[in-house]
Amino acid sequence: MASVKNATDGAPNAQGPVAVDLDIDNITEYVINGFNKNADVRMKFIFERLITHIHDFARETRLTTDEWRTGLDWLQACGQICTKDRKELITVSDIFGLSTLVDEIDHPKPPGATEGSILGPFHSLDAEEKTNGDHISSDADGEPLFVYCTVKDTQGNPISGARVHVWEADSHGEYDIEKADRTRPDGRGILRSNEQGEFYFNAITPTPYPILCDGPVGKFFEIAGRHEYRPAHIHFMFECEGFDKLITALYLRDSKYRDSDAVFGVKRSLVVDIHELDAETAAKYNLSGVNKLLRYDFVLASDSEANALRERHSAAALKALGRDASLPSHVPPTL
Ligand SMILES: [Fe+2]
Structure with a gap:
């Protein structure tokens, strides 16, 4: 298993951790750490959890390349059939x-x-x-x-x-x-x-x-x-x-x-x-x-x-995740 290296260990133009020698066990950490430190806190949290679950899904199911490609083709077809009034997604x-x-x-x-x-x-x-x-x-x-x-x-x-x-x-x-x-x-x-x-x-x-x-x-x-x-x-x-x-x-x-x-x-x-x-x-x-x-x-x-219920439930969910319960939970997405 590769370990996370500092930027000074790798390519001269690298910013942040060097993304080389990634494998089943360390790629999730690399991808999550690739977020800019100044990125929106809520967005960083959402993508951290999304990437974690997508990677775990692939690891747990031992996803094959053919299955991965079939899934992507299906998602692409979902997008292609959409119109103003056909909301497939x-x-x-x-x-x-x-x-x-x-x-x-x-x-x-x-x-x-x-x-x-x-x-x-x-x-x-x-x-x-x-x-x-x-x-x-x-x-x-x-x-x-x-x-x-x-x-x-x-x-x-x-x-x-x-x-x-x-x-x-x-x-x-x-x-x-x-x-x-x-x-x-x-x-x-x-x-x-x-x-x-x-x-x-x-x-x-x-x-x-x-x-x-x-x-x-x-x-x-x-x-x-x-x-x-x-x-x-x-x-x-x-x-x-x-x-x-x-x-x-x-x-x-x-x-x-x-x-x-x-x-x-x-x-x-x-x-x-x-x-x-x-x-x-x-x-x-x-x-x-x-x-x-x-x-x-x-x-x-x-x-x-x-709002009171939302905040209470959010704090409980974050606590169950072992995270700081003060993390903002309802910042509007800014993608
Ligand atoms: Fe309906």
């Missing part, structure tokens, strides 16, 4: 469970707060602003569904003015951004909660759908022998000053695949029932031709509640 993160894991880490919830779920690859920034009661879907084949929700803080106070993104697939399980002939946003919208913390809209009853498997993700499913379906759901994302951003979804209790979501997004607290729409609600919201109702009360964690 988000799906890769989803099917590996990384999206759920990161959301759990970065958006901890105090008791009573609504749990998060994955963003998925079908959120679009061009959704139209909607008024309470508007339709978000033009799909004539879909079963009309009235969605009535409230949003409150953990003390039970209504939150007014929350910006709520909602999006769903059509009755054939397709999102608007998957369609080549898309001319405008559909199956999505952005609402504002009113003074009572209410927001409501007309949608269609969601149906299960397969995630896109005509590319590299599909190859993974072939190998894994897993099905590629998501249970019926509607996505929600809440943005409100003073509150931690909440990305979540509601899943239908009776939906096929509810307990085997291909991308690991379902939480029991996010499973809902569809009810028959009562006459009183239909009259109050001036609804006609709608027979189904979905109700849900969302609870947002405040920034201070989420």
